[in-house]
Amino acid sequence: MNTSRRDRLIGLTSAALASLMCMIAAAFLLTATPAHACVLCMPYPKVTNADQVVGSATAVFARENPARPFSYVVLETFKGRHDGSAIPLFLDSTTGRALQLYPALQVILVQNGPGGAWRALGMAGREYQSVMRQVAQWDKSSKTLAERAVFFATYLRHEDRRLAELAFLEVARAPYATLRDLKTRVARDDIYRIVNDLFHVEWHGLYILMLGMSDRPDDIAFVRGKLKTAAEYRLTINLGAYATALIEMTGADGVTQLVEEYFVEPGRSNAELLEIVKALSVQGTGGRVELRSAIIEAYGRLLALHPELAGNIANDLSDWKVVRFVPRLREILNAGVGLDEASHFAIAMYLSSADEGGSSKAAFTRPSGLR
Numbered sequence: 628m629n630t631s632r633r634d635r636l637i638g639l640t641s642a643a644l645a646s647l648m649c650m651i652a653a654a655f656l657l658t659a660t661p662a663h664a665c666v667l668c669m670p671y672p673k674v675t676n677a678d679q680v681v682g683s684a685t686a687v688f689a690r691e692n693p694a695r696p697f698s699y700v701v702l703e704t705f706k707g708r709h710d711g712s713a714i715p716l717f718l719d720s721t722t723g724r725a726l727q728l729y730p731a732l733q734v735i736l737v738q739n740g741p742g743g744a745w746r747a748l749g750m751a752g753r754e755y756q757s758v759m760r761q762v763a764q765w766d767k768s769s770k771t772l773a774e775r776a777v778f779f780a781t782y783l784r785h786e787d788r789r790l791a792e793l794a795f796l797e798v799a800r801a802p803y804a805t806l807r808d809l810k811t812r813v814a815r816d817d818i819y820r821i822v823n824d825l826f827h828v829e830w831h832g833l834y835i836l837m838l839g840m841s842d843r844p845d846d847i848a849f850v851r852g853k854l855k856t857a858a859e860y861r862l863t864i865n866l867g868a869y870a871t872a873l874i875e876m877t878g879a880d881g882v883t884q885l886v887e888e889y890f891v892e893p894g895r896s897n898a899e900l901l902e903i904v905k906a907l908s909v910q911g912t913g914g915r916v917e918l919r920s921a922i923i924e925a926y927g928r929l930l931a932l933h934p935e936l937a938g939n940i941a942n943d944l945s946d947w948k949v950v951r952f953v954p955r956l957r958e959i960l961n962a963g964v965g966l967d968e969a970s971h972f973a974i975a976m977y978l979s980s981a982d983e984g985g986s987s988k989a990a991f992t993r994p995s996g997l998r
Contacts, residue, residue: 675793676735676748676749676759677779677797679746680737680748680762680763682739683737683738683739684707684738684740684741684743685706685708685709685737685738686706686707686737686738688702688733689714689733689734690726691722697719697723698714699714699736703733705759705763707738710741714736715745716745718734722734732752733750735747736748754787755787755789755790755793758790773804773805775797776798776800776801776805776806777808779793782794783813784814799832799833802913803836804913804914806833807840818834818837818838821834822834822835831868833868835850835871839872842876846876850872854866854870854873858888861895866902867909870885871905871909874906874910874918875914875915882907882918886925890925890929890932890933891932900936904940908940910922911923911943912943926952931955934964938967938970945976945980953978953981956974956977
């Protein structure tokens, strides 16, 4: 293949990946405080197969009924009670062929209540079945997202792709503080294998965050290199994850680097800036909270140079009880330039919260414990 043709193909591939990730990123732009319940709020199904089993009244393993092709026969009821009636679901030919080829596979079926509709959750091998039996013992309040992440982390690199994907979905929505505790559960080689695999682009963010728990100089250099490339070419793909990792690895120096390269340097897009804000917010809320003072200073630079993004940090300022920016945010709100409705609301809530301790129209004194 000649060089020009190869370059064109590489360019097309990169463009396609960038387009894909931009669509994904649009699903989880920084929002209000509830976003801190997850890492960087990965854009994946909010209801997993584990959720379906926990929320069901009856769950069974089934295969194709040899007496009635394209229909199911129950082999095991692992939650609730099945009355023996026929399950009115069609078993497609693709699933049927897979079941014929792999005798250990069974299909997970759930029913929400007596007489309710059945739903097929996909095929499961022996260990996936074992995991589902354990999950079936949980109720909706018996496990927090963090506890579920710890349980499923063991299966992140399982050879059963379906089980590994379930584990990924469960771990990806855990609080960032939980990920910090999982740093020894995923092998470093496995992390790099995923991060460098273009066929698992949607998995990169979580594994980049895991890489951020390393203190090895070569891992830090790898993250810095990725950020250098992102800054040079104005990339946003996984920028938030790499920025979070940099702060985890290098502390206040990382915060300063990101501020200088993004908040201060002119010409940055709002999409780039929001990725950095996400990283700062995650670390200041559930990560390296000892860096919160440095992150607040970074937010001050953002307010000075990019007032249109004020709404994206107002929730953090409220949660952290930071009142020093009341005059600036009131000025931005009154000007209203570049603010959407959500930003107006977030800033107004911040000002209202600050006013509970006294009128922010006068000289504001810092209550005890506030920065």
